[in-house]
Amino acid sequence: MDRETLTGAVTTRRALLASALAAPALVETANAQSQFDWKRFRGERIEVTIQLSPRGTLLQQANKEFEDLTGIRCGIEVVPEQQHRQKIIVEYASGRPSFDVAELSLHVNKRQVGKAKWNTDIKPLLADATLTSPEFDFADFGAGMVQYATQADGRMDSCPAFADYFIIYYNKELFAQKNIAVPTTWEEMFEAAKRLADPSKQIYGHVGRGLKNANVVLWSSYLLTTAQRDMINAERQLITDTPDAIWAGEQYKRFLRDVSPPGSIGFNWNECQTTFMQGRAAMWVDGIGFAAPLEDRNRSRVAGKVGYALVPKGPGGHHCALFGAGYGIPEASRKKGPAWYWIQWALSKQNQLKFLTSGAGVPARTSPFSNEQAIASSHFPREFFQTLEGSAKIARAGLPEIVPVTQFRDVIGTALTNTISGADVATELRRATNEFRPILEQSEKDS
Amino acid sequence: MPDDAAALPAPRGLSDAATRRRNYARRYAWFVVPAAVVVVSVIVFPWLFTLYVSAHDWHLGSARRFVGFDNYVKLFGDARFGWAMARTLYYTLLAVVLPMVLGIAAALAFHRKFPLRGLARTVFILPMMATPVAVALVWTLMFHPQLGVLNWLLAQVGIPPSMWVYAADSVIPTLVMVEVWHWTPLVMLLILGGLASLPVDPYEAAKIDGANAWQSFRHITLPLLMPFIVVALIIRTIDALKAFDTIYVITQGGPGQASETINIFLYLQAFAFYNVGYASAVVVVFFAIILALAALLLWTRERVKQT
Numbered sequence: 001m002d003r004e005t006l007t008g009a010v011t012t013r014r015a016l017l018a019s020a021l022a023a024p025a026l027v028e029t030a031n032a033q034s035q036f037d038w039k040r041f042r043g044e045r046i047e048v049t050i051q052l053s054p055r056g057t058l059l060q061q062a063n064k065e066f067e068d069l070t071g072i073r074c075g076i077e078v079v080p081e082q083q084h085r086q087k088i089i090v091e092y093a094s095g096r097p098s099f100d101v102a103e104l105s106l107h108v109n110k111r112q113v114g115k116a117k118w119n120t121d122i123k124p125l126l127a128d129a130t131l132t133s134p135e136f137d138f139a140d141f142g143a144g145m146v147q148y149a150t151q152a153d154g155r156m157d158s159c160p161a162f163a164d165y166f167i168i169y170y171n172k173e174l175f176a177q178k179n180i181a182v183p184t185t186w187e188e189m190f191e192a193a194k195r196l197a198d199p200s201k202q203i204y205g206h207v208g209r210g211l212k213n214a215n216v217v218l219w220s221s222y223l224l225t226t227a228q229r230d231m232i233n234a235e236r237q238l239i240t241d242t243p244d245a246i247w248a249g250e251q252y253k254r255f256l257r258d259v260s261p262p263g264s265i266g267f268n269w270n271e272c273q274t275t276f277m278q279g280r281a282a283m284w285v286d287g288i289g290f291a292a293p294l295e296d297r298n299r300s301r302v303a304g305k306v307g308y309a310l311v312p313k314g315p316g317g318h319h320c321a322l323f324g325a326g327y328g329i330p331e332a333s334r335k336k337g338p339a340w341y342w343i344q345w346a347l348s349k350q351n352q353l354k355f356l357t358s359g360a361g362v363p364a365r366t367s368p369f370s371n372e373q374a375i376a377s378s379h380f381p382r383e384f385f386q387t388l389e390g391s392a393k394i395a396r397a398g399l400p401e402i403v404p405v406t407q408f409r410d411v412i413g414t415a416l417t418n419t420i421s422g423a424d425v426a427t428e429l430r431r432a433t434n435e436f437r438p439i440l441e442q443s444e445k446d447s
Numbered sequence: 448m449p450d451d452a453a454a455l456p457a458p459r460g461l462s463d464a465a466t467r468r469r470n471y472a473r474r475y476a477w478f479v480v481p482a483a484v485v486v487v488s489v490i491v492f493p494w495l496f497t498l499y500v501s502a503h504d505w506h507l508g509s510a511r512r513f514v515g516f517d518n519y520v521k522l523f524g525d526a527r528f529g530w531a532m533a534r535t536l537y538y539t540l541l542a543v544v545l546p547m548v549l550g551i552a553a554a555l556a557f558h559r560k561f562p563l564r565g566l567a568r569t570v571f572i573l574p575m576m577a578t579p580v581a582v583a584l585v586w587t588l589m590f591h592p593q594l595g596v597l598n599w600l601l602a603q604v605g606i607p608p609s610m611w612v613y614a615a616d617s618v619i620p621t622l623v624m625v626e627v628w629h630w631t632p633l634v635m636l637l638i639l640g641g642l643a644s645l646p647v648d649p650y651e652a653a654k655i656d657g658a659n660a661w662q663s664f665r666h667i668t669l670p671l672l673m674p675f676i677v678v679a680l681i682i683r684t685i686d687a688l689k690a691f692d693t694i695y696v697i698t699q700g701g702p703g704q705a706s707e708t709i710n711i712f713l714y715l716q717a718f719a720f721y722n723v724g725y726a727s728a729v730v731v732v733f734f735a736i737i738l739a740l741a742a743l744l745l746w747t748r749e750r751v752k753q754t
Binding site: 086089090092093112113115116118202210211212213261262263264265266267268271274275278280403404406407410414417418420421443446 | 506507508509510591592593594608610611612613614615618698699700701702703704715718719720721
């Protein structure tokens with residue numbers, strides 16, 4: 001019987017054999033490890049606040065491993081994503097946050113936190129050999145994710161932790177029944193969705209986010225495949241009422257209005273997930289992090305039948321929306337050393353590999369993707385990992401890097417929601433753009 | 448115990464009793480200090496600070512800038528605020544009237560003696576005991592247009608499916624339905640308490656005078672119950688005005704802004720857009736409105752007492 005270790009790795013005969021073969025390398029690593037003083041901050045106590053997610057749960061469960069390794073006592077607080085984002089901002093603004101490490105949604109909080117310089121720059125910590133274990137190997141982190149976590153002024157105020165790419169989930173069984181190929185363009189996807197629909201069985205060709213705010217990331221998935229790609233231009237002006245933005249809005253409208261279930265106007269990711277899990281939708285474009293529940297045989301009717309594919313190409317290019325998270329240390333923290341130790345442990349190669357193979361998150365490191373053995377033993381199909389690797393190559397920020405990003409999502413999201421009810425896309429996007437433009441201009445002036 | 452106060456010389460024009468009262472207050476005034484500190488720190492100071500912040504342009508993470516009444520001026524020109532206020536009043540009206548009518552009817556029914564009355568009362572008040580967020584999550588599952596049990600039940604009796612909270616035109620009535628289910632028992636309990644305290648003599652007199660059941664209810668029960676009804680009305684109005692958790696969990700103010708009440712608007716301004724100055728102005732205006740409504744209801748209560 002397989003046995004789960006503290007790091008979550010499953011011990012198998014094959015793994016034991018591999019360990020034996022890798023013994024010399026391990027001895028070398030252990031020597032390097034022994035030179036680094038993990039116990040330097042023994043007896044200290046730190047507080048960590050992270051988002052509720054499979055990876056958050058795994059880190060919380062493995063907390064004792066960190067405490068045994070370092071002798072640092074660590075309190076881990078796990079808060080639901082939306083509330084977590086708000087909580088950390090309020091605490092940062094108070095000047096005396098209660099935590100020493102905080103998870104940061106880079107696509108939401110990055111510029112706000114960076115502008116206020118709430119977090120410490122981790123580059124000096126990385127450069128300090130007495131504080132950074134040689135095993136941490138920062139060069140292993142993907143260049144794209146490092147860039148994503150770096151502020152415009154060059155400070156890196158969070159260590160990149162996880163990426164999230166938008167992909168297509170599709171129901172292989174429904175596709176096989178109608179002998180339909182996986183779409184590679186939005187047009188093909190729309191035609192496939194029409195053919196896959198079976199209203200008599202309440203099966204729909206597509207499901208996607210319709211709820212205001214949450215829906216902007218689906219619209220940006222279409223926009224990213226146009227020549228324009230972005231939502232703000234190089235002068236940091238809003239460009240959400242251009243022909244390309246309106247084209248993306250038209251795609252959003254027809255997918256949500258014509259080939260999605262009635263009521264999609266109020267669907268967030270959880271309703272989409274439920275619909276897809278119950279086999280009621282043939283395709284769903286959303287973050288790759290939902291693979292784990294979809295493949296859970298206890299909860300999902302489509303487990304084992306889920307296909308994974310890159311988002312389709314558009315008229316101007318091929319990009320998928322990228323979102324991400326990082327771990328930062330507040331400037332106000334008096335425990336920066338112990339906090340940095342926690343980040344090194346949480347984002348170690350072993351932990352990042354564990355997140356990848358368990359479907360708990362897409363690591364910011366590159367080495368987990370080249371671990372063939374671990375990938376082969378994962379319960380996710382190879383197609384999942386291939387889609388992941390392919391997405392990493394075409395990923396582009398799914399939201400603009402601005403301070404009032406939530407307000408942006410609210411205003412544009414309302415316009416998009418209105419189009420599902422039949423409103424004209426161009427009119428709605430122009431109205432929303434006019435509404436948000438002064439907010440962005442004011443925010444940029446303040447920055 | 449020696450009465451020291453009595454030993455003090457009484458000021459001219461004051462009776463001994465009044466002097467004793469005055470000295471008593473002076474001597475024990477310090478006992479009020481702990482309560483005063485609590486009130487000042489958790490009520491007065493936050494209020495003064497809210498007023499102060501409302502006069503500033505302040506986004507969390509940015510510098511605070513004094514803007515005087517600009518936030519209030521902006522508020523009264525903000526169509527979204529106006530719509531949020533209108534939705535709040537619409538929601539409040541429905542979420543007060545329906546539980547009141549149903550609660551009074553239920554109280555009258557449960558006041559009568561019938562077999563298993565205690566069990567029926569207990570079952571009726573069960574919804575009130577549930578946590579609002581848990582209630583909201585369960586209702587959200589039931590409202591799902593394709594997979595929810597409500598549309599399945601409708602289909603069993605040949606009624607076409609409803610979009611419930613997933614359509615702009617039905618979202619507020621649907622949210623009110625949850626509110627009615629949740630809080631009608633509270634109204635029932637309050638009115639039932641009132642019914643239990645009513646004297647029997649007027650009913651006997653009315654019976655002798657030949658009054659029928661409706662006349663007894665209309666001319667005896669209802670007037671005597673009025674103080675209890677007004678109390679229930681005040682509690683329900685305050686509850687409905689400050690409704691947030693259920694709406695936020697079920698719709699987050701959507702679809703679009705179709706269920707964005709003033710509390711959701713306020714929450715978004717303060718904790719999603721971090722526009723603390725503007726949000727504080729919303730709080731001040733909303734508080735003034737609630738104060739006016741509460742004053743109106745209390746005045747009504749006094750009028751009812753007098754009549």
